[in-house]
Amino acid sequence: xxxxxxxxxxxxxxxxxxxxxxxxxxxxxxxxxxxxxxxxxxxxxxxxxxxxxxxxxxxxxxxxxxxxxxxxxxxxxxxxxxxxxxxxxxxxxxxxxxxx
Numbered sequence: 395x396x397x398x399x400x401x402x403x404x405x406x407x408x409x410x411x412x413x414x415x416x417x418x419x420x421x422x423x424x425x426x427x428x429x430x431x432x433x434x435x436x437x438x439x440x441x442x443x444x445x446x447x448x449x450x451x452x453x454x455x456x457x458x459x460x461x462x463x464x465x466x467x468x469x470x471x472x473x474x475x476x477x478x479x480x481x482x483x484x485x486x487x488x489x490x491x492x493x494x
Contacts, residue, residue: 405477408484412470414442419449423488427481429474443467446474454479454487 409428416432424430431449435441443463451458456478466472476484 404480405475406481406484407464408474408476408481410446410472410474412437412442412446412472414470419445421449421453421488423485427485429488437470446472450474450476454484 411428411430413430413432414435414437416434418432419434420432422430422432429450431446433442433445433449435445446463447458447461450461454461454476456476460477462475462477464473464475479487
C-alpha cells in the first residue's frame with residue numbers, strides 16, 4: 395500500500411552511549427532522554443555498531459535500516475537517527491520493558 399503524500403515520515407535523533415563488551419544486552423532510557431546501550435560485541439571492525447542497530451531495531455520493532463548512526467561512528471557516544479516511529483513511541487516501548 396502506497397503512503398499518501400500527506401503522511402509524514404517520522405524520524406528523530408537521539409543520543410546514545412554505547413558500552414561494548416558487556417555481559418548482557420540492555421537498553422536503558424536515561425532521564426535526559428538519551429540511551430545507554432550495553433552490547434556483547436567488542437568495538438572492532440564495526441561489530442558493535444552492527445549489534446547496536448540490530449538491538450535497537452529489535453527492541454523498537456523496526457528494521458535495522460531504520461536505525462542510522464549519524465555521528466560518532468568510531469566513538470562510544472553516538473547520535474542515532476531513528477525512522478518509522480515517534481520519540482513518544484520509543485519512550486513508551488523502552489519504558490515498558492521492551493529494552494532487553
